[in-house]
Amino acid sequence: MYIKRNKAGDIEQVSRVATDECRERIDVDDPELDVFLGREDNESGARLAQSDLGLVRVIEDLVDVLIERNLISFTDLPEPAREKLMTRQTLRQRRNSVSLLSEQDEEESI
Structure with missing residues (x-):
């Protein structure tokens, strides 16, 4: 990848090939390029979504x-x-019962 920087040194343009404006070569995995292309936001969004699942x-x-403590x-x-x-509780119970069946199958096959 090739980039053009503004006067402040920030990336302002990207090209797959060298051009008259984009002469500086940059690695595709460069964090600065990720920020410019918005890939950092997607990664942060994915981490936030994963955190939400745990929460x-x-x-x-x-x-x-x-409820147990009234x-x-x-x-x-x-x-x-x-x-x-209730939906999540039912889904978890089904998943756990399937998991237990799988473990039982493994024990029987040993």
Whole structure:
């Protein structure tokens, strides 16, 4: 890749081939190029989404603890929240039962 810089030294133009304006060669994996092309934002977005998935599980566990300790009632939650929690709980139970079956199959085949 080839780039052109502005007076401040920031990348302002990129080309796959050398041109009259883009003469400075830069590695495709250069972090400065990632920032210019917005790839850093996509990576940050992916990390944020992954973090959100972990946080969802924390919130689910927190709701379970609050209900177990009678600090809140399941019916205190809004209907959409109850539906989402029940759906996720059902999906987790199915996944766990499939996982247990797989482990049992492995033990029987040993």
